[in-house]
Every structure is written in structure tokens, then in C-alpha cells.
Amino acid sequence: MPATPPASPAAGDEKPEFSRALAQLYEQAGEPTYAELIHQAAAQQPPVTIGKSSLGDWLSGKSIPSSARVVEVLIACLQAKATRRGHSPMAPGWWEAQRTRAHRARHANRGGRPARRPVPGDDPRAGGDTPAPGGLGWPVKQVDPIALDLGVHPAIDAGAAAAGLSALPTYLPRAHDAALAAVVDEVQVCGRSRMVVLVGGSSTGKTRACWEAIRSLPAPWWLWHPINPGWAQATLAGLEAVKPYTVVWLNETQHYLTTPGDPAGEQVAAGLRELLRSPERGPVLVLGTLWQSYWAKLTAVPRPDDPDPHAGARVLLAGTAMELPEAFTDDDLATAAAAGMLADPRTAEAVKQAPSGQLTQYLAGGPALIERYRTASVEARAVLEAAIDARRLGHSLKLPRLFLEEAAAGYLSDEQHDLLADNWLEQAFAYLTDPLPCRGARAPLTRIKNRPGPSTAAGQHEDEPSYQLADYLEQHGAHTRRWKCPPAGFWESAARHASATDQTALAKAAHSRGRYRHAAILWHRAADAGDTLALDYLAQMRAQAGDWEEAERLACRAADAGNTSALHYLSWARKLTGDRKEASRLYRLATDAEDLSVPRTLTLMQEPAVDQQRGKHPTFTVYTSVLGNLAKMRKEAGDHQEAERLYQLAADAGDTYALSNVAEIREQAGDRQGAEQFYQLAADAGDTSALWALARMREQVGDGAQAERLARSAADAGDPSALHKLAQMREAAGDRREAERLCRLTADIGDPLALKEMAGLRQRAGDEEGGARLVRFGLEADGRIADPW
Structure with a gap:
């Protein structure tokens, strides 16, 4: 009710x-x-x-x-x-x-004089109807979210244009809209600066919700959407000029905070933190949107010895998330119907046709995009899958046509390629760039027109065509193709046509999938173009293969360009082998090459993480730890009933791992059904180790298909070790072929430990040569052990 x-x-x-x-x-x-x-x-x-x-x-x-x-x-x-x-x-x-x-x-009017807030008379923008000097935004009342490309998705037409309706369909508010409106109200009424990031999947309505929340802001509110010459660069250039009563619009916030190999993303995070904590510069409202995967990447806490590339972003984003549901509930639709909000033909069609309440996805043309993908000709599908693989493996938004054309050939069989028409590429791109069948939304691929001036990448002609993949297809493809490794033609085309930055990103993806030869070629091309990070990776790669002389040559080359990371890595690696003399020599080489400012720079970049650690509250850890220790003591004393009760108390307090402890008690007592039920509860609560436990129990009773499905689910959740353990179980049962297949699966999804597991399998089976080749040369694109290169 x-x-x-x-x-x-x-x-x-x-x-x-x-x-x-x-x-x-x-x-x-x-x-x-x-x-x-x-x-x-x-x-x-x-x-x-x-x-x-x-x-x-x-x-x-x-x-x-x-x-x-x-x-x-x-x-x-x-x-x-x-x-x-x-x-x-x-x-x-x-x-x-x-x-x-x-x-x-x-x-209201509580005793004394209220704290001073900026008023319209303080700001020369207050009465203006033209963009601020320097182009720092527009009055909110003048903004057209589609014309200014704020990221609001165009909707299906469904006869709206002929009826003279506005470009955007009637908006149906949900619970998150009330929460977001309350934040906007707080900023307006209290003069307090705030940041909110809407987190949800593609086409779930994140950007439209942001727009609806601020579209009615009165003067003197302005909106600033920094994009040129690049997201992070534009933000850094303009942050100091942000005035009170500004909405800072950071749609697809990952572009502003994630800048691999460049400190700009962390500098943006620091600048935004400073803006938000400066009362004299407010009120300011910072709005952003992120997919769940990007939120997880930016807020993940690394292991103690691992790099922390997003320390500042993690602090900035803490407490800003507002999650959007994937679909409308029956109550949402009933409320909208009662308010007479379903008369718009686009909304009415979405209510009737959208599966499982996914109205926003339907309105944004999602079904039409998937249909175009599924019904595409083999040549169009090849181009599209090359684009999907490029984006999911780290290529930037702009996909060069030459890269897609050459890569697509690798997705076709010999027979398919022989049957192609002479103009097959023209036909494929015509199909993929046609927006008409997409019901008013973006086509699968959209041509990007390069902006003249500083936004044009070095070495790229202004008339060289590039394309952007529709984000709904990007997310769909990232899921459906997550277990696929691209063919050789993909990597070879990237080596010829991708930018140095994209080559470095794709090289990392190739290396983590065991495609060492392709990774080396891509890193060499990037290094030749001046990417010192590529030299770093190449040096580490040669060291891991035992080629110390070449590794040192590459590391010294990187150090000459100002990057001493590879020399430090070689010093550490030599120390692990017991060669302390060589380790000391390499360490001296690194320190001699370093600029004195480097250690301080690194320290400054780490400070946000230290600040976050200082802010942690110990209460939760202590509370659940005490319950866990008490439960363990009762279990060791044989009081399993009391142990279960204490573990369940810990679970109620938010300790998801406690449910797995209950499952272990049930399993040890012979209650397999009860154990599986609690493992499933733990898995549903986010404990990926419980998925492995379920897979193990299914494998033990001979249900290999379900065991593999559960292990794959664990890998999808970020824990590929479940597939490794399943492979070990099958090897122990004498099925080495199946064990190697599972290891190859984990290699294809980017698990860098997979080749080590495969090499061990080969060596334990007596194939010492095959195991050694795997470690040194990796796999070919089709999954075969690579020949020496």
C-alpha cells in the first residue's frame, strides 16, 4: 500500500x-x-x-x-x-x-544579523542576457540543453514534431528528483555550495534529471559547461573565474577527472574542492553524471602498495552520489498518470512499449540501436564491433575512420571477406551513421567534426573523419562482448592509426590479455611518438621476459625524457632476484636522473588519500569486528547456534562477509541446502567470494555448467580467481583441456595472472617448452601460444 x-x-x-x-x-x-x-x-x-x-x-x-x-x-x-x-x-x-x-x-529572521550572502547587485552578470565575458557560461534562462550539447539525449519522435511539441518529452519525476530538488533548494536558500553526481546506467535519465532540477533557476544564475579545448583543460582554465550563482555542468564526469598519464584530472578535483569549500565564492552548484563503472573506478581505494591515481577525485566525490534506478516502478507510472503526465505521444509510446519500465532507455532510442546492431549486415556489424571493442578496451571517444575500416576486416571470415562488394565500407558506414531508423536518437556511429584551433589533436588533419559510438551501444557492447578478445587485425590497425595516447591504453589491454606481441608493437609506436609512459611499460615487459639489457636501455631512454619509474621498477626487480649490487646501481641511475621537484610532487598528489584516512570513523569496524570475533570464539567452542546469531547481527550491521561465515557453519554441519542459501544471500549483498563457494559446491555435485556460470559471474564482479580455482578443480579431476580453456577465458577478459596459470598447467603436464613460451611470448590474437617474435 x-x-x-x-x-x-x-x-x-x-x-x-x-x-x-x-x-x-x-x-x-x-x-x-x-x-x-x-x-x-x-x-x-x-x-x-x-x-x-x-x-x-x-x-x-x-x-x-x-x-x-x-x-x-x-x-x-x-x-x-x-x-x-x-x-x-x-x-x-x-x-x-x-x-x-x-x-x-x-x-528565518532568527536574532541578530544573518551571515552575508552574495546578492544580485554584487555580480555584474545579474541583469545581463549575453554570455559572460570570456565565454564562461550562459544565463540559465537562456540555455537550450540540446542546442548547447549538454548531453540530454534527443528522444524518439512518435509524431511529436508534427504535433508541434517541444524537443523534449514530458518529464516524469521520481524520488531522486525530489532529493535533487531539495539540494538545489538548499543551495538557493542557504547559500551553501554543493556537488551532486547522478550515478546510473546509460540512458537512465541522469542528464535530463540534472537539467530539470536547474532549468527554473532565476537570475543571476548562470550555467558553465567547460569542453574546449578539452574537458579537464577547459575546466582548469576557467575555475578561477567561476563566480557566485554558477551551475558547473560536468556531464559524464569521468572525462573531467580521468586523464591517464596527465595530472589534469587530479588538478580538476583539487580545484573543485577548493571552489566548494570557499564560502566567499558561493553559492555554486556542481552537477555531474557517471555510469556505475566509472563511479567505482574513481572511488576505489587501492591496496597499500598500489598507485592511487584518483586520490583527489575520490575525496571530491565522497558523499555526492545520488543513484538513479534503471526503470520506472508501477507507483511511478501511477503517479504520473494521475497527474495527467502521460499525454505526450512519446511518453505514451514508451509506457506501452518499453520493457520492464525502462522508459528513458526507450525514449533515447535504445531498442532501435540494439535492433540496428542485431540486424546489421556482416560488414556493418564488423565495423560496429571494432568500435565497441575499441571503447571497452580504453580508446578515447574519437574513433578514426581509417582505424575502424582496417580493423573491421579482421572481424570477417575469409569466406565473408571474399563475398564483399567493392564499396562495402561505404555501405557499412552509411548504415551505421543513418539516424532515421533510430527514432530521433543518435545513430550507432556519429561523425565528429573537429573544432579548429587548440582542440584539434597534433598530427590530425581537420578534415580527417572520426566517429563517436552511441553510449547506449557502448554499454550494451561492453557487457555482451566482455568475454571476447579482438582479432589480430584490430591490434594491427590500432598500431597504424590510433593516437599515441590511445595506443598506450590499448597496449595495456593487449598485455593484460596475454597478447604480448601486439602490446609491444603498440607501446613501441606510442614511445616513438613521445609517450614516455609507453617506454616505462616496455621496460617492465622486457624485464619480466628476462631481457635485462633491453629493459635497461628502454628505462634509461624514459629517464632521459623525465620518467624514472622504469628504472625504479628494474631496481626493485633486481633486488627480488637477489642481485643487490645491480639493484643499487639501477637505483642510483634513477635518483641521479630525477628532478628534485619529483618527490614533492608525488607527496602532494598523495595528500588527499591521507586526509581521507584521517577522516575515517572507527566505530563500524570496531563494532562488526567485535561481533565477528565473538562469533568465531563461539564457533571454536562448538556453539554453532550462538555463532550463527552473532554473525547475523554483524550482517545486519552491514558486514556482508558475515553471511558467508554462516554459510560455512551450515556447510560444515552437512546442511548443503542451507549453506547454498546463505552463500547466495552473501553474493546478493556483494560478497564475490560467495559466488566462488557456490561454484565450488555445484562443481562438487557434477553440475559443471552452473559452476562455470557462477565463476563467470564472480569474474564479471571483478574476481577472476573463481575461474582459476575452477580450472584447478578440473585439472585435479584429470581434465587438463577444460582447465586450460578456463584459463584462456580469464586471459580474454584481461586477467594478467591467467598466462601464469596456463604456463603452470603446461609445465605440470610435462610441456616445459610450451609453458616457457607462454611466459615469454604470450598468446596470438586467436588464443594460440605465440611463436617467438
Whole structure:
């Protein structure tokens, strides 16, 4: 049953609506202890601190929380408990709207003089109707999100143009819209700068939601969308000029924060942090969008000894995420229908035709794109799969036509190639760039017109055609082709036609897939074009193959260009082999070549990560650790029932691994069915090791197909070790052919340990030569052990 707001207050009840509703929700949740709520808040990332006295004041109406994040966490904790007790609490957006209203009313005209905020008279832009001097944005009221290419997807037509309707279909708000509106309201009313990043899949409505949230901002609000000469470069060039009342529009935020081999991304993160924490420069609203995979990449915490390329970005993004669902719920659509919002023919068609409530994907032409992919001719499909593979393996957005043309031939069999028409490439590109069948959305490939001036890449002619892959197809292809390794023609074409930066990125993908020869060629081409990072990788590659002389030559060449990383790596590698004298010599070479500013630069880049560590709250770790230790003690004492109870308490507090511990207890007791149930719960909660446990149990009972499916799921979730362990089980059972097939699968998805596993298989089977060739020369593109090169 849909939730309804609490009843109106009785006469004389001066408690704010927010406080009355909070007290009611607390009662519906079973009146949990304050200590329990405090523990759960501290378990968040980043941790949220709530005091006992504050909780009491909020519930009694004595005070109103000032932080939206605190309310978000508190409401989530209480709602989870209330839902389990059969209640249907209000949406998060409703709570934030009530909190903002109550806080504003409580603090309106409160004694004394309010803190000064910028006013329209402070800013010469306030009354203007033209772009700011220097081109730093436009008044929000003048912005056309499609004409200015803000990233809002054009929708299917469905007769809208003939009916004279606007370019964008009627917008259907959902819970996240209320939450985002509350942030915008907070920025406007309180003058506090904020950043919000909408996280969701392709074509889920992230950019449109951002636009709907700010489109009605009045003067003096402006919108700045930095893109030229490049996302990060444009942002760095303009950040100091950002004035109060500016929306900083960072659609597809990964382009601004991810700049491989270039510190610009981290510099953007630092500049945005400084902007957001400077009250005199606000209010400013920073809006961004990210796919889940990019969010995970930018916010991942590396292992202690691993590089931390996104330390500043991780700190910037902490607490900014607002997740978008993949689809509309029945309640969402019922609310829209009741409000008369389904009359637009585009929306009406989407409601009728979209599978599983995926209206935004349908509106953006997703189904038409997939249909074009599935029904394409063999030659068009070859071009498209080359584009998909290029993007999923690290190539930048701009895909040169020459690269796609030459790569596509490698996706065709000899028979298919022999039957091609003379103009097959013209036919393929005509098919893939035709937007008409895509119902008003972008075609699978869109021609990119190079901007004259500084945005044109060095060495690239302005009339040289490049193409951009439709992002819906990019995400679809990244999933459907994740277990595929491109053919030789793909790598060879990249070596001839990709830029040095793209060659370095694709070389890394080739190397991690065991295609060493192609990786070496790509790195050599990039190095010849001046990419010192490529020299670094080449030196490490030769060292791993035992070619120390060539490795040192390449490392010294990189050091001459200012990159001493390879020399440090060789010094470390020599030390591991026991050659301390050679290790010391190489270390001296590295330090002699270093500029004195390098150590300080590295230290500065690491400071954000240190700051984040200082901010961590120990409460969650201590709480779950204590429960885990108590459970382990009871298990060792033979009290499995009490151990299970304690592990489940830890799981309720957010420790997903505790569910696997319960499963282990059940499995050891012979309860295989109960064990599988708890392993599945753990897997659903994000414990990838539980997927391996499930795969192991299926393999043990002879269900090899299900075992492999589960192991693949673990690999998809970032844990390829499950496939390695399954390969070991099959080798132990005497099926070495199957074991090697599984290892090759993990190589094809980019697991750098796969070749070591394959070499071990060969050597244990007596094929010492094959194992040695694998380690030194890797695989051919088709998966065969490579010949010496």
C-alpha cells in the first residue's frame, strides 16, 4: 500500500511536520536504541556522526537537523526497520523537502544579523542576457540543453514534431528528483555550495534529471559547461573565474577527472574542492553524471602498495552520489498518470512499449540501436564491433575512420571477406551513421567534426573523419562482448592509426590479455611518438621476459625524457632476484636522473588519500569486528547456534562477509541446502567470494555448467580467481583441456595472472617448452601460444 504523509497536527501542536513524521517513523521502526542508530550511521562511507542528544532533540521537535546527509542516513536506517515490520514509509525526497522547509522556518529572521550572502547587485552578470565575458557560461534562462550539447539525449519522435511539441518529452519525476530538488533548494536558500553526481546506467535519465532540477533557476544564475579545448583543460582554465550563482555542468564526469598519464584530472578535483569549500565564492552548484563503472573506478581505494591515481577525485566525490534506478516502478507510472503526465505521444509510446519500465532507455532510442546492431549486415556489424571493442578496451571517444575500416576486416571470415562488394565500407558506414531508423536518437556511429584551433589533436588533419559510438551501444557492447578478445587485425590497425595516447591504453589491454606481441608493437609506436609512459611499460615487459639489457636501455631512454619509474621498477626487480649490487646501481641511475621537484610532487598528489584516512570513523569496524570475533570464539567452542546469531547481527550491521561465515557453519554441519542459501544471500549483498563457494559446491555435485556460470559471474564482479580455482578443480579431476580453456577465458577478459596459470598447467603436464613460451611470448590474437617474435 503506498505511503501517505502523516496526519495534520492537532490544534496547538507546534511541532514541525518533519519532527512529527520522524517520531512516527521511529515508532514504526520499533523504537530502536539510539546506540544502534549511531552505530549504523557510523558504518556509512563516508561515516556519519550522530549524537544521542541530537537524536532526542530531533524526535521531540526541539531542533531540526542541518545536514541533508544525516537525515538521508537516519531515514534509511529507520525505513529499513519499519518496512520489515510491514509499514510503507515516505520516499526520501519527501523527507528532505520537509527538513528543508522546517529548517528554513526555524531559522528565518532568527536574532541578530544573518551571515552575508552574495546578492544580485554584487555580480555584474545579474541583469545581463549575453554570455559572460570570456565565454564562461550562459544565463540559465537562456540555455537550450540540446542546442548547447549538454548531453540530454534527443528522444524518439512518435509524431511529436508534427504535433508541434517541444524537443523534449514530458518529464516524469521520481524520488531522486525530489532529493535533487531539495539540494538545489538548499543551495538557493542557504547559500551553501554543493556537488551532486547522478550515478546510473546509460540512458537512465541522469542528464535530463540534472537539467530539470536547474532549468527554473532565476537570475543571476548562470550555467558553465567547460569542453574546449578539452574537458579537464577547459575546466582548469576557467575555475578561477567561476563566480557566485554558477551551475558547473560536468556531464559524464569521468572525462573531467580521468586523464591517464596527465595530472589534469587530479588538478580538476583539487580545484573543485577548493571552489566548494570557499564560502566567499558561493553559492555554486556542481552537477555531474557517471555510469556505475566509472563511479567505482574513481572511488576505489587501492591496496597499500598500489598507485592511487584518483586520490583527489575520490575525496571530491565522497558523499555526492545520488543513484538513479534503471526503470520506472508501477507507483511511478501511477503517479504520473494521475497527474495527467502521460499525454505526450512519446511518453505514451514508451509506457506501452518499453520493457520492464525502462522508459528513458526507450525514449533515447535504445531498442532501435540494439535492433540496428542485431540486424546489421556482416560488414556493418564488423565495423560496429571494432568500435565497441575499441571503447571497452580504453580508446578515447574519437574513433578514426581509417582505424575502424582496417580493423573491421579482421572481424570477417575469409569466406565473408571474399563475398564483399567493392564499396562495402561505404555501405557499412552509411548504415551505421543513418539516424532515421533510430527514432530521433543518435545513430550507432556519429561523425565528429573537429573544432579548429587548440582542440584539434597534433598530427590530425581537420578534415580527417572520426566517429563517436552511441553510449547506449557502448554499454550494451561492453557487457555482451566482455568475454571476447579482438582479432589480430584490430591490434594491427590500432598500431597504424590510433593516437599515441590511445595506443598506450590499448597496449595495456593487449598485455593484460596475454597478447604480448601486439602490446609491444603498440607501446613501441606510442614511445616513438613521445609517450614516455609507453617506454616505462616496455621496460617492465622486457624485464619480466628476462631481457635485462633491453629493459635497461628502454628505462634509461624514459629517464632521459623525465620518467624514472622504469628504472625504479628494474631496481626493485633486481633486488627480488637477489642481485643487490645491480639493484643499487639501477637505483642510483634513477635518483641521479630525477628532478628534485619529483618527490614533492608525488607527496602532494598523495595528500588527499591521507586526509581521507584521517577522516575515517572507527566505530563500524570496531563494532562488526567485535561481533565477528565473538562469533568465531563461539564457533571454536562448538556453539554453532550462538555463532550463527552473532554473525547475523554483524550482517545486519552491514558486514556482508558475515553471511558467508554462516554459510560455512551450515556447510560444515552437512546442511548443503542451507549453506547454498546463505552463500547466495552473501553474493546478493556483494560478497564475490560467495559466488566462488557456490561454484565450488555445484562443481562438487557434477553440475559443471552452473559452476562455470557462477565463476563467470564472480569474474564479471571483478574476481577472476573463481575461474582459476575452477580450472584447478578440473585439472585435479584429470581434465587438463577444460582447465586450460578456463584459463584462456580469464586471459580474454584481461586477467594478467591467467598466462601464469596456463604456463603452470603446461609445465605440470610435462610441456616445459610450451609453458616457457607462454611466459615469454604470450598468446596470438586467436588464443594460440605465440611463436617467438
